[in-house]
Amino acid sequence: MLKDLFGKRKRYASIPSEQAKADVPEGLMQKCSGCHKIYYRKEMNKNLQVCPNCDYHHPLQAWHRIDTLFDEASFQEWDEQLTTGNPLNFPGYEEKLKKDQAKTGLREAVVTGKGTIEGKETAFAVMDSTFRMGSMGSVIGEKIARAIERAKEEGIPFIIFTASGGARMQEGLLSLMQMAKTSIAVKRFSDAGGLMISVMTHPTTGGVSASFASIGDYNLAEPGALIGFAGRRIVEQTIREKLPDDFQTAEFQLKHGQLDKVVHRSDMKNTLALLLSFHQKGGKES
Template sequence: MFKKNRNIAKELEGVPEVEQPKDVVVCKRCKNEVLRENYQRNLYVCPLCGHQSRMSAPQRIEMLCDEGSFKEHDRRLRTLNPLKFKGYTDKIENLHQQTGLTEAVVTGCAKIGGMPVAIGVMDARFLMASMGSVVGEKLARLFEYATRKKLPVVLFTASGGARMHEGIFSLMQMAKVSAAAGKHSQAGLLYITVLTDPTTGGVTASFAMQGDIILAEPRAVIGFAGRRVIEGTIGSKLPAGFQSAEFAQDHGFVDKIVPRGELKETLQRILALHVGHHK
């Protein structure tokens, strides 16, 4: 069978791939074709199977924030190369050119349903939203700003964990952001986290799980170490659905799973209760 498949692959060498029409999207889950216009109107959720594709930070901000209300913070903060990791500077610059982002998180202030918030959105297109020194600095500054201005924080997490290119400088961000989030909490202010696919590693082990209210998108991967690493460590198989948002909710780590189309309304209700409490 292996030889047969290899021969087929050899016969197909040089045959151009069939390009999908630009107005059509193929769902990664059900493999059906969906009109791009319908797909975008449905907030990047397949209308046939409900699969939620990953969204960029600008797309999420546009989806959630009142029109024209978002003002970005700390856009000029740029990543250095403290460990002189080979190729890291070029990689960051290439990602900047591809995504238009300067780092893996976008932070700022905005209004959701007319209510002011400090908001942060991690973007998996930028090194899988790994947590480097600038990601940590921007998030810490966001919490500090929200504490000064007495604002709630809404943070969308998505990450592969700590950024290996920065070593201990990356790991330090867990404590730094957690400390800033702690001071925000001590001031009696609201912190809402929305866990999106995937939220893993050091982000899960720190500020992603510090929210007063923890929401998640359906079927998002949520965990610390990878499945194979855990199974190799404990010497047994993990249950089906392990590290899914649904599994996390069943075991008390997530308060509510919210479909993307209901997310803005859900946040508005939570924020309105908080604003009413502080009047």
């Protein structure tokens, strides 16, 4: 009997790992990128994609973030019809765009619009790193610039959540031009007395970090977010020095005066509502 028992255990243990994985429905489980523990995906979604064990903040898709921040039924999307073409006839670019559109359900790597946070109206843009790594192309720059201009026209604040690997190489100079376009839109908005809150999430790098992401009236970030222009290896090779382990993290940027606050995702809605209340007519005194 013991032989049979251990024999069964042995046969079970010899089942290939690929077959064992096949028995688990795809998408049911999720491994934390920080501590590598495995959780039910539903559990992680309820926890705003923050690991219950190590507090690692995983990327949050644009619509999930919008749902967690804005009051129910208050959201109105802007410029949803704008889609990216292939102005430089870059080989394979259109196919890659279609693949990401099917995968994410988005037309581009940013969603813009307006809504209310605890009853306080604001315009916003939310970038999504799951679409072309949030890389900045001409449509992203156009949608963000339009959202800022519309916020100015309507006299409401503007909040942006950034997540980007930098400029989109398939669009060349057209991508780099978005840095100037969006920065000018922010300057005009600021000159008109507008309030801009920038929230940098993981990662915010390249041309995005060097333009609209870092010029808000309030510059916030999520814990552990990578924020910087050039990559760590490039910087080390250039200055010929070893950089600190926490270099370019949100905490490093806060320590060196580049951020106003690092805000946990669970506290984000209350923090934004508080900041908006400070600046609305008849709002709280800071």
